[in-house]
Amino acid sequence: MRIAVLDDDASLGDYVSQVLGEAGHSCHTYQEGRRLVNELRRESFDLLILDWEVPDMSGLEVLTWVRSSIQDPLPVLFLTCRSEETDIVAGLAAGADDYMVKPMRRAELMARVFALLRRAYPQQQGVQQLTVEPFEFDATAKTIVRDGVTLEVTHKEFDLAFLLFRNLGRLLSRSHIQEAVWGHDHDLPSRTMDTHISRVRSKLQLRAEQGFRLTPVYSFGYRLEQVGADV
Template identity: 60%
Template sequence: MRIAVLEDDTNLLELVCSILNSAGHSAHPFSSGKEMLHNLRRENYDMLILDWQVPDLSGTEVMHWVREKLSSTIPILFMTSRSGEDDIVAGLAAGADDYMIKPIRRSELVARVQALLRRAYPNQHMPEHLEFGRYIFETRSARLSLSGQFIDVTQKEFDLALLLFRNLGRPLSRAYILEAVWSRDIEIPSRTMDTHISRVRNKLQLRPENGFRLAPVYSYGYRLEQIPD
């Protein structure tokens, strides 16, 4: 999972990101609230971890923006040195899903992050069959069918198609798609992704008559849209 971390203490920021990366996530560090906000306008993240007090733009202000502009379901964990009940209640009321009091403990951080991700993405441990209209994904065998007819796709094409369908209506940045489908092999040429997108669009016949449309999002990435009947 891609997790954005806001913390102005460089040592703590490095520690939190190291813990998250070791747990199998992809941590993206930010020491400035304004820098994070600028990035959130362009990139997708599965979770946010916010320091409550950051000089230029507080975690609270970032959280308010996220809840207003982005998905209300994206999990947010806030870190604070305040242990007073009123402060914690205020943080949760502002839109946080959970909190941690500094100093941060490795095992507790991993446990809280995993719990929030399980709650926010209950389908992460996917069933063997997923249906989206006329499309059926068989996750164990990586087989895909449309109206009962199997479609010949590679593993990468299957992974890309499933990523798009599981994020219906959500604009996905090129960086997010790259990391989700090609993992850490980020040296692949840009045209490789575009080629796969084109193949998925053609092989799956993503057209209005089949209920879906794969559209580019200018200077950002792609979005799979469901067409109403």
């Protein structure tokens, strides 16, 4: 999963990234609140981990912005030195999903992150098979079956379609999609993703009259939505 970590202590941010990276997550670290907010305007993440006292814009202010500006539900974990009951209550009241007091304990962090992701994205936790009528996905065989017919897709096309259907209704940034499907390939031509999107749309017939809409969002990414067949 894709996680953003906000902490003005670069060494702690790197350690959190290392711990979660070993669990298979892709972490991006930020030391200033406003920089993270600017990134959130063009990037999507599965989870935010926020320190409270950071330069320029506090973690609480970042959380307030997230809850008022981001449409899709986004789990947020506070990881901070502020341990007073009033601080914990304020953080949770502002919209945090969990609150953890430093010093960070590795096993506890992993357990809390896993619990938040499991609640927020139950369809993504180790899922190998997924059914969204009329499609059936098998991640082991990398096959897509529609109405009993196996579609001819490449492995990358499968990975892209599987990602989109596991995030049905969510707006995913281009970087989010690239990391999930192609990894950290900084030399990936920008048109490669658009070409694969076009092929997936065509092969799966992702059109409104077929019950799905796969749309680009300018300067951000793509969203797959399930819509009424009569739209």
